[in-house]
Amino acid sequence: MxxxxxxxxxxxxxxxxxxxxxxxxxxxxxxxxxxxxxxxxxxxxxxxxxxxxxxxxxxxxxxxxxxxxxxxxxxxxxxxxxxxxxxxxxxxxxxxxxxxxxxxxxxxxxxxxxxxxxxxxxxxxxxxxxxxxxxxxxxxxxxxxxxxxxxxxxxxxxxxxxxxxxxxxxxxxKHKCQQLLRVAKRLFTQVASLDSLVRLATDQGKRVVDAEFCALMIVDLDRMELVETCYTKGTDETSERRFPMDSGIAGQVIQTGIIVNTRNAAQHPAYDPNVDSRPGIDIKNSLTFPIREQQGIIGVGLLINKIGDPYFDAMDEEMALSFSVYCGVCIIHSLVYKKIHEASIRNIRGHELNMYHIEVNDAEMSKVLECKGFHNIPGLSTLHFNTRGLPQRELPCLVVKMFSDLGFIRKFNLKQSKLVRFVLQVRKSYRDVPYHNWYHAVSVAQWGYAALMNFQLVKRGYFNDLQALMYLIACLVHDLDHRGTASSFQINGETALAALYSSEGSVMERHHLGQAVSILNTEGSDILEPLPRRDYDHALLLLRDFVLATDLNNYYKKLNEYKMIASDYLIGNQIHIAALQALLMNAADFSDQIKDWSSVKKTASEVLTEFFNQDESENDREDAPIFVDPKNKTVIPELEIKFITDTVIPIYEMLGQIFPVIASATQILESHLVLWDGSKDVFIEVSPIVAGISVLLSPELDGLIEAALNERERLRLEAEALAAEEAAAAAAAAAAAAAEED
Missing domain, CATH: 3.30.450.40 (GAF domain)
Known part of the structure; x- marks a missing residue:
């Protein structure tokens, strides 16, 4: 009723x-x-x-x-x-x-x-x-x-x-959420060790929902199993239990991704006592939940027997799922941390191995520190000095002399022994490649040294002392560990260097920078150690800017901006200073082009050897770009003419507007262009193209170029004379015709 x-x-x-x-x-x-x-x-x-x-x-x-x-x-x-x-x-x-x-x-x-x-x-x-x-x-x-x-x-x-x-x-x-946040905070303190993290998680999981037992099982995809780490109470001893990934309620959770709350676990159709229970526990009810991360399920959590109640309620389900999110995040962070830690160890070992190969012994140090040789070489501080004719054994001493002449040892309290070790380690870090080697580093450093001297960069306020120091260091280290290949070669080949740096751009330049910083941070060669922290940080930023400026992609992108700045340079303007740093760095890098013609030919042969070696390696790779047309026999002089015209001359023209003392460099480059153009008549007869490198080093080349230019001049004069005769004949004919009409 x-x-x-x-x-x-x-x-x-x-x-x-x-x-x-x-x-x-x-x-x-x-x-x-x-x-x-x-x-x-x-x-x-x-x-x-x-x-x-x-x-x-x-x-x-x-x-x-x-x-x-x-x-x-x-x-x-x-x-x-x-x-x-x-x-x-x-x-x-x-x-x-x-x-x-x-x-x-x-x-x-x-x-x-x-x-x-x-x-x-x-x-x-x-x-x-x-x-x-x-x-x-x-x-x-x-x-x-x-x-x-x-x-x-x-x-x-x-x-x-x-x-x-x-x-x-x-x-x-609210109480449960606060409890969960405290648990999450504790979990994040243990991401450094997966074992410690899982141990803490199982303990905290029980507390969050008041369960008698908690287990975390991680997915092992390689063996398609669930792995549980078991801990012996009161000790650090662990053991491992493995279960099939498709068995029991846990297997159902893996397959569906849905939490399973059983009020009578043994009666669940998917129940498997080997997976869903544990020895010594009289299972009554259970809560099995997935542990996720962005890519999917990475594990399963198991809670057995709610304490004080006959089952796990809906709030327990919510807490378990929230707990699983934190577990998933922490487990992934722990695995990533482990990988990073292992990578760090490998990096440290690699660094140690690298430093071992460039280690400088006492005998090598003594040769430089106790050197009694004559180092006052005439013309060393001029902008057109050629270092490639100097004996290799003298080069470290000359580099140390550059630091001394510029006053850096005194101004920055550089220790002589550290400076010598630094220079020697830099020398060993350059590979034995045709061009981008230790000789090139010294050549670039010499031009930077000469620029600081001749342009009076510090005295006239263009650079401060720290900029000047880092400019010279950058000149010395800008091509460290160069492999004779460009950044594009690394990216197209998907090399380890590309994997490290391609996302940031300037692959090779960033590698050179990394190698340089590694040496600067190594005890015994840490020449910047006396700097205050603020100056030290700024010094590394300057080094980065100088080295990355040698990436021509960056140069071409900003070429128009550089031209505008050079036409009206303002001392103290930060944008103008950055442009000047880039121009000076590239001018030093290409300073071999303003040396005498014989040095220019030798430099060209070395650069082209690297170029052709890279081109050959790229041809071996499928879908690799081919930079050299095998049918174009004048490719060598054309490459040089294009490089000088498009890249080198604009650099020295812009610097000439700021520092008139270097304006003569453009005249030297233009004279080289004439010779390169004259060499086309020589290279047209050379086959294959790679054989042109031998022609560059031939003592007969200059005579052949001179003969080709003389022949061109003769043909030009004959053409002018013939044109003059034809013009005179035409004028006479016109006059005769006019007379007949009269």
Whole structure:
């Protein structure tokens, strides 16, 4: 029989209801329920009243108050379908107390007067997400009146009770979230060790959801297995357990990516005791959840036996999934950290190996430190001096002399022994390639040294002392460990250097810079060590800017900007200073082009040897670009003419506008262009093209070029004479024709 719900009080005593409502304040929900239970017990003359709080959306229910007694905790009910059904039907229902669920009887029985047969009237109080089923044991008033008393009571009391239930739920969520954040903080402190991380995670996982046991199983894709690291309590000893990745509830979670909450684990169709349980544990309920990262599932978490409750509830599921996110992030960070750490170790070992190969022994140091040779070489500080004719054994001493002559040893308190070791290690770091070798480094450094002297860069305010020091160092190290190939070769070949630097651009230049910094950071050759920290950091930035400026791609991109700056250079303007640094660096790098013709030919042969070697290597690779047309026999002079015209001459023209002392360099370059153009008549007879390198070194080349130029001059003069004769004949014919007309 269903009682009609009312929207006003008809049977209840309004005064008692008002007193009840007034008493419902500043209490926990269980305390509110005891007051309502007492009121209903008195009004319905019932032996006992208790309420079941039901969350229909999550299929969960609990009891927290029986009669006048507020229980010490919320007792969750293992099965609550009858209560949910009662709420959905929305009418009262009567049944024997002995027909209630066992867990309900266990909770309520201690508060009954005796164990005889008792009828219970259940009255639903609807709500979302929480609802109540009010249970009255053995009420003596008519059932219809019982329902009226309950409805009229909760007509006014339910908003307060419901808000209190929601408030306590929100407080519980907040507490759990704070607990989870503390756990996450602890986890992130252990990413350096995967074993320590997993050990901490299993311990904290139990605490987050109050579980008896927690295990984390990581996916091993190579063997298609789940791996669990087991720890011996009180020791650091570990062991490993492996399971098939497609077995048990854990396997189902791997396949579906969906959390599985079992209230009776052994009855789950996918349950496998070897995977989903552990020795010595009497499994009752379990919560199995996926551990994810961006690429997918990387593991499975297993929680066994909820402590104090018959099952893991929906909040436990949410906490487990949130916990799994932090676990996934930490595990991935730990694996990445491990890889980075291993890479760092390999890098350190590689650095040690590299430093071993460029290690300088005491004998080598003594040769330079105790050198008594004559180093006052005439013309060393001029802009057109050729260092390639100097003995190799003298070059380290000359480099040290450059630092000394410029006052850097005194200004920056450079230790002589460190400077010598630095120079010798730089020498050993250059490979034995045709052009980009130690001789080239010294040649570039000499021009930088001469530029500082002749342009008076520091004295006239173009550079400060630190810029000048780093300019000279950059000249010396700008091609360290050059392999005789360009950045494009590294990128197209997908080499290790390209993998390291291609994302930043300037692959080879960044490699040279890295090698230089490595030497500068090595004990014994750390010549910048006396600098204050701020100056040291700025020095490395200057070194970076100088070295990266030698990438011609950067030069071509800014060529128009450089031309505008050079036409109206402003001392002290930071943009202009950066442009000047780049121009001076490239001028030093290409200074071999303004030397005497014999040196220019030798330089060209070395550069072209590297060029053709690279071209040959690229032809061996599929889809590699071919830079040299085998049918063009004048490619060597054409390459040189294009390089000088498009790249070198603009550099020295711009510098000439700022420093007139270097303006004569363009005249030298133009004279070289004439000779290169004259050599076309020689190279047209050479086959194959690579043989032209031998022609460059031939002592007969100059005579052949001179003869070709003389022949061109003769042909030009003959052409002019013939043109003059034809013009005179034409003029005479015109005059004769005019005379006949007269």
């Amino acid at each position: 269903s009682a009609k719900k009312t929207s006003c009080i008809q049977r209840s005593d309004p005064g008692k209801v008002v007193d009840l409502i007034i008493s419902l304040k500043d209490d926990a929900c269980s305390e509110l329920q005891t007051k309502i239970n007492t009121y209903l017990s008195d009004e319905c003359d019932a032996e006992l009243v208790f309420s079941v709080v039901v969350n229909g959306e999550r299929a969960e229910a609990y009891i927290e108050a029986v009669g006048k007694k507020a229980l010490e905790k919320k007792y969750k009910l293992l099965d609550c379908h009858k209560f949910i059904k009662n709420i959905k039907k929305s009418y009262q229902q009567s049944m024997l107390f002995s027909d209630f669920y066992d867990d309900v009887q266990k909770i309520v029985s201690p508060y009954l007067k005796d164990s005889g047969k008792k009828h219970v009237t259940m009255v639903p109080v609807a709500g979302k997400p929480f609802a109540l089923v009010v249970c009255l044991v053995s009420p003596k008033v008519q059932e219809e009146h019982v329902v009226n008393y309950v409805y009229e009571c909760f007509l006014l009391c339910w908003p307060t009770v419901k808000k209190t239930i929601i408030l306590e739920h929100e407080k519980s969520v």
